[in-house]
Amino acid sequence: MNQFVHLRVHTEYSLVDGIVRVKPLIGEVAKTEMPAIAMTDITNFFGLVKFYNAAIGSGVKxxxxxxxxxxxxxxxxxxxxxxxxxxxxxxxxHLTEIISAAYQQNQHHDKAVVKPEWLMEKNEGLIVLSGARSGDVGQAFRRGNPELAEELAKKWQSVFGDRYYLELQRTNRDQDELVVKASVILAKKLAIPVVATNDVMFLTKDDFDAHEARVCINEGVVIDDPKRTRRYSEEQYLKTTEEMNELFADIP
Known part of the structure; x- marks a missing residue:
């Protein structure tokens, strides 16, 4: 059985929403014999050196x-x-240059925002995932506009070719399945590869409450406020290969 590789993980250095500590993360990955792990903190490489050294030291790519x-x-x-x-x-x-440009030239509402043309211009050596529910294609699907989703996917594909993937998530959040089904149909139509991620924010399911507390602190809201937006689910933990294979058994 091929081991699953998590390609979307927010560590504690993803300051607004991640609580995964680097060394325990690498320890769990090594213990479960996953060959590699990605760190994708929001618009920063703060934890890169610690992550890289810990992974290499544990035999993880x-x-x-x-x-x-x-x-x-x-x-x-x-x-x-x-x-x-x-x-x-x-x-x-290229990625460090793009992140730097976002902070220096295009900050809006406390976010360093990347212009799509920057990615297009500096595409060499980069792989783009569609973002599932949070990306442009996924948002178009969620708004009931498959024509726009196809147009956007074609634009990314025209530049990145087989380095552009439609990202699939089943994290028990609203409209996850809608995006999965629509993405699979589009993937077949345009011959775009698909990849599953779990949008990992915490190491185990038991860490969900601590994660929600961090999110609330960042947003300045009370955790039991019935009106606050709940953007995460308890399923966003570091699932095993077996769990991910079962979750996507219908999409090998």
């Missing part, structure tokens, strides 16, 4: 990446969130 806020031309206040992974040294350098 570190995959460097980041979740980037991507500019939304129709609603600048609601940028998309998509994981970008470096496949080589050139990609890593």
């Amino acid at each position: 570190p995959i460097l990446g980041a979740d980037l806020w991507i500019e939304n031309p129709t609603d600048p206040k609601q940028p998309f969130l998509m994981p970008i992974l470096a496949s080589n040294d050139k990609g890593y350098r």
